[in-house]
């Protein structure tokens with residue numbers, strides 16, 4: 001049966017609009033709003049440097065120019081962007097895209113450099129039409145997407161030449177059944193991405209009750225548009241992610257997050273190029 005991608009994307013988006021609670025309170029776990037380690041120390045390192053230090057390196061010399069960060073799946077409060085604002089102040093312009101954004105009365109501070117847009121990251125091109133970014137991040141957002149590798153390409157498209165991206169929790173085997181069956185394909189796929197200058201940090205995770213590989217991705221945009229060697233498979237994949245909300249210290253709650261995504265097949269002929 002052919003997968004109606006648009007319909008799946010729409011359904012998953014509706015689910016995520018309702019189910020936003022968990023890591024949206026992430027920065028509140030250890031400290032009250034506006035205090036604490038924030039994201040600086042939580043982000044994966046890249047080339048032995050904290051990601052924020054890479055962004056420091058992109059800061060334009062001309063003081064009137066700003067560094068623009070677009071955060072995919074920013075959460076309704078845009079905490080990562082708030083951290084960026086605290087670091088770079090009026091040299092910073094941040095756009096967060098999320099399926100739900102907080103009402104003004106829920107926000108205790110205002111941050112002039114931070115703008116949150118309600119919408120689906122699959123439509124990011126349309127939501128921030130004509131904009132380009134020095135930095136794109138997607139932190140704990142990719143597992144909720146119907147078509148994550150398409151979104152990876154959208155992110156590359158949005159970057160200015162020399163701009164950088166950092167994405168975590170990008171599923172591999174879970175969406176590429178051939179890879180789940182034959183782990184040598186995973187190595188070939190990762191090698192392909194590395195040859196194109198993408199840093200792939202692989203790790204094992206539990207997915208649908210099984211051990212499975214996912215990865216963080218970081219790269220600097222070069223002149224060539226990123227084309228991931230995947231095509232859509234015919235079978236959609238049902239997901240059940242167990243979310244354990246430990247932010248309620250005395251009474252941690254757990255709930256299941258259900259949605260359906262596309263599956264991918266590998267373009268094997270491209271892997272060796």
Ligand SMILES: C[S@@+](CC[C@H](N)C(=O)[O-])C[C@H]1O[C@@H](n2cnc3c(N)ncnc32)[C@H](O)[C@@H]1O
Pocket residue numbers: 012013016017019020022023024026072073074075076097098099100119120121122138139140141144145
């Ligand atoms: C686990 S939270 C992560 C938030 C934040 N990036 C962080 O690291 O704390 C995932 C967020 O992605 C949002 N989300 C899920 N699917 C989305 C979609 N298709 N488009 C936009 N936002 C989405 C959810 O509403 C939620 O706020």
